[in-house]
Amino acid sequence: MSLSARSIALHMSLIAILFILCFTLSDYHQGNLARILVLATYAIGYNVLFGYTGLLSLGHAMFFAAGLYGLGLPMHLAGLAPLPAFVIGVLCAALLSALVALLALRTIGVAFMIVTLMFAQCVFLSILYFGTWTRGDEGFVIPQAARQIMGLDLTDPTTRYLAALLLFSTALLITARIMQQRFGHVLIAVRENEERTQMLGYDVFRHKFLAVVISGSISGAAGAAYGLLFGYVGATFASVQYSIFPLLWVLLGGAGTTIGPLVGAVFMFYLIDYSSGFTNAYMLIAGVALVLLVLFARSGIMGEIRKRWVPWLP
Amino acid sequence: MTVLETKNLTRHFGGLTAVDAVDFTLQKGGIHALIGPNGAGKSTFVGMVSGRIPASAGEVWFNGRDISGWPAHKRMRLGMAYTFQITAIYARLSLFENIALAQGTRDRAAATKALARVALADRIDQVAGDLSYGHQRLLEIAMGVAQAPRLLILDEPTQGLSESEIAGFNTLIRSLAGDTTILLIEHNMDVVMSLADEITVLQRGAVLATGTPDEISANRHVQDAYLGRETC
Amino acid sequence: MEFGPHLLLATLEGAVGAAVLALTALGLSLVFGVMRVVNVAHGEFYMLGAVVAWFVASTLGSAPATGFVAALLIAPVCAAVVAMAADRLVLKRLHYDPEATIVATIGILYIMQQTALMGFGPEARPVAPPFNTRIALPWVEWGENGLALFYPWGLSTTSYKLFVIAAAAAILIGFALFLSRSRFGLIMRATQLDRETALAFGIPVERVYSLVFGLGAALAAFAAVLIVPIQQAHYLMGADPLLLSFIVVIIGGLGSLRGTVVAALLIGMSDGIISVFFSPTLAKILATLLVALVLVFRPQGLYGKKRA
Structure with a gap:
């Protein structure tokens, strides 16, 4: 089988398994997995920038939040229907990421990390500042009545799971496709050696800019979907913690692999879920995981599997 | 036909003038070597030609187009x-x-x-x-x-190559000449003498001499400034 | 209160914040300057200082002064030991790679913060100041009988707040002398200038790095002990000083110590003053945005020199 045929087969079987799981899992795990699929979509977006392009952002929560509030505020304040609100959410994230890219891409390395962190902090604080509309930390709920698309009730667990799966599959297939095309190869080239890439005649800035926008838009779509499927919009999702999470998921699952983001999100979600049963200091797990990953396993789970056993892994 | 031309190309680093008003032309199809002692401004010069290093003043023309303000990747795409x-x-x-x-x-x-x-x-x-x-x-x-490419710029390509690899390199470059114009920065004088059709000697950022290999080896200024004292 | 006395009060509050911020930011700047490590966990060493201060003070019990002095000595040492361990166990093994160390210090941030949550609990806990005399401040006003001195109600500070300012100033001056006069100061500056040359001259760079990382943490912890009688210890208290220190270090120029102190005074004072008159959230948004833009358009900071 050719490389691309293998990767299509892998992604299709993954989606098929996730589809079957919808009908075999207990209610509790079905609910968890629906949430994980949305968060893994966020991680897929993060992976485009960090894993493939080699740009480490510490502020992706602002894109997630742009999607979340871009969808949530028009629904909450103006009673907009879910689908147009979803489109607005993604557009907000795309616009914000274009703006951030224009500014932040003037910097590299550590400065890029800090600038993205600072911009995200501005977005977070702005959500608190405009508390009259956003209701700040407390957030607001999107009622069940508003979360209906063409007669489908998104609050129904199975519908919600399938909607999350649709979102995840779309993001997965889009990124897998992008990474098999020339554009994707150039992103990897930028990650590996920016100057060489420039001197081979590639417009490095344009590629990095588009990578930020694609990454930010996918993250925003995840944010918008989160608001729609789980009905809650709050400032927590814009906090630093939600910028660290996708980094953690992608590092754990394997940066620069297509299914690493899902693997990382599943592991971390259950690890934190499990530990929060007996301590409120569950973020300790995240801290320890970050240190251990960066010390001992930079390629993450799927990255190690690719290195050791399955070199064709996309 | 002229492939590359620089007019008054200049680069300052702080108070230092690394390349000082260099006028340079390159004809199509030849192998042109750029030599000179360390710090003569060779790498800075080709850096400005390729767009890696912005010029402080002067122009770069490539295939009859003024590409002075172009970013590096556009120059590469032009050949x-x-x-x-x-x-x-x-x-x-x-x-x-x-x-x-x-x-x-x-x-x-x-x-x-x-x-x-x-x-x-x-x-x-x-x-x-x-x-x-x-x-x-x-x-x-x-x-x-x-x-x-139409113009291939090689910055010290034979550094670190073995004797047999250098021989292979020479063959490769000769086989390209004709279609491709080659601009070569080189320290290894054997390579320069056996490959180059034309040599330009840079010293302290300025052109000291240009000529065929024979003319350059016979040039007293070059001998004084460079060849005579070349130890490596 | 009238505007004038109000401004004086805000300035005094600002000065206390600025003094503490200068110490904290100095630690961050020192670590970045010498090691090129952006220590995201810096705020947690500050928090650790405050928490240790509470433990020391509550263990020693009765006399606040004894507990406070003991905390002033013990807390920085504790923070330094933890920091040096983190350096040895983590940062050194990452060969101080800039991006990897950021990710690692984010991890260390959560480890320290969450450990504090488990050991110290989610409550805010006060530490008694060693002395706390209220000092009423006079204000001049043009009254019926010409210029008159009077004491507006509410315009006052405490002896402890003045002590904080003095103590921070003393440490800053001492540190400047230490850096310019002592042998270790010289070694640090040499390592900062050129790591490779320092190695070639036989400077044990790795040991210097450990000590610098410890020293940076100790400065933060010391600042926290000073502030904890005013602000109380809490496991999440590291976030604000981290953000403000970042702002200070970036505005002052990454790695420039003098710039750091000047910027700390500027930011600390204006933060104090702005927060009295405007919404602190808005002040933070503007400051953060400003800093991000400084990094984008003038990465050497407002005070630092342009690199050749």
Whole structure:
């Protein structure tokens, strides 16, 4: 089988398994997995920038939040229907990421990390500042009545799971496709050696800019979907913690692999879920995981599997 | 036909003038060597030609177009290729990926052919970083060739190559000449003398002399300034 | 209160904040300057200082002064030991790679913060100041009988707040002398200028790095002990000083110590003053945005020199 045929087969079987799981899992795990699929979509977006392009952002929560509030505020304040609100959410994230890219891409390395962190902090604080509309930390709920698309009730667990799966599959297939095309190869080239890439005649800035926008838009779509499927919009999702999470998921699952983001999100979600049963200091797990990953396993789970056993892994 | 022309090309670094008002023309199809002692401004000069280093003043013309303000990647797309003095390859990618990025297509046959020119075709699936230093340099040269450039700029390509690899390099470069114009910065005078059609000597950022290899070796100024005292 | 006395009060509050911020930011700047490590966990060493201060003070019990002095000595040492361990166990093994160390210090941030949550609990806990005399401040006003001195209600500070300012100033001056006069100061500056040359001259760079990382943490912890009688210890208290220190270090120029102190005074004072008159959230948004833009358009900072 050719490389691309293998990767299509892998992604299709993954989606098929996730589809079957919808009908075999207990209610509790079905609910968890629906949430994980949305968060893994966020991680897929993060992976485009960090894993493939080699740009480490510490502020992706602002894109997630742009999607979340871009969808949530028009629904909450103006009673907009879910689908147009979803489109607005993604557009907000795309616009914000274009703006951030224009500014932040003037910097590299550590400065890029800090600038993205600072911009995200501005977005977070702005959500608190405009508390009259956003209701700040407390957030607001999107009622069940508003979360209906063409007669489908998104609050129904199975519908919600399938909607999350649709979102995840779309993001997965889009990124897998992008990474098999020339554009994707150039992103990897930028990650590996920016100057060489420039001197081979590639417009490095344009590629990095588009990578930020694609990454930010996918993250925003995840944010918008989160608001729609789980009905809650709050400032927590814009906090630093939600910028660290996708980094953690992608590092754990394997940066620069297509299914690493899902693997990382599943592991971390259950690890934190499990530990929060007996301590409120569950973020300790995240801290320890970050240190251990960066010390001992930079390629993450799927990255190690690719290195050791399955070199064709996309 | 003139491929490359610089007019009054100048670069200051702080108070230091690294390249001082250099006028330079390059005819199509030849092999032109740029020599001069360390710090003469050779790398800065080709850096400005390729767009890696912005010029402080002056113009660069390429194929009859003024490309002075262009970013490097646009110059490359117009038909330049550049190999770095310090090897710059994609160390974590395969040789195939390296060549594919250079030639702009994922045509495996073409990539194999490009690698065969530097005798690396059998290593096409190896990771570039695993190659020996000399082989990495050859890979970078092969990448430059694979870009099918009109002007190939080589910054000290033979540094770190063995005698037999240098012989292979000479053959490769000769085979390119004609279609491709080659601008070569080189310290190894044997390579310069056997390859170059024309030589330009830079000293303290300015052109000291231009001529055929014979003229340059006979030039008293060059002997005083450079050849006579060349120890390495 | 009238505007004038109000401004004086805000300035005094600002000065206390600025003094503490200068110490904290100095630690961050020192670590970045010498080691090129952006220590995201810096705020947690500050928090650790405050928490240790509470433990020491509550263990020693009765006399606040004894507990406070003991905390002033013990807390920085504790923070330094933890920091040096983190350096040895984590940062050194990452060969101080800039991006990897950021990710690692984010991890260390959560480890320290969450450990504090488990050991110290989610409550805010006060530490008694060693002395706390209220000092009423006079204000001049043009009254019926010409210029008159009077004491507006509410315009006052405490002896402890003045002590904080004085103590921070003393440490800053001492540190400047230490850096310019002592042998270790010289070694640090040499390592900052050129790591390779320092190695070639036989400077044990790795040991210097450990000590610098410890020293940076100790400065933060010391600042926290000073502030904890005013602000109380809490496991999440590291976030604000981290953000403000970042702002200070970036505005002052990454790695420039003098710039750091000047910027700390500027930011600390204006933060104090702005927060009295405007919404502190808005002040933070503007400051953060400003800093991000400084990094984008003038990465050497407002005070630092342009690199050649």
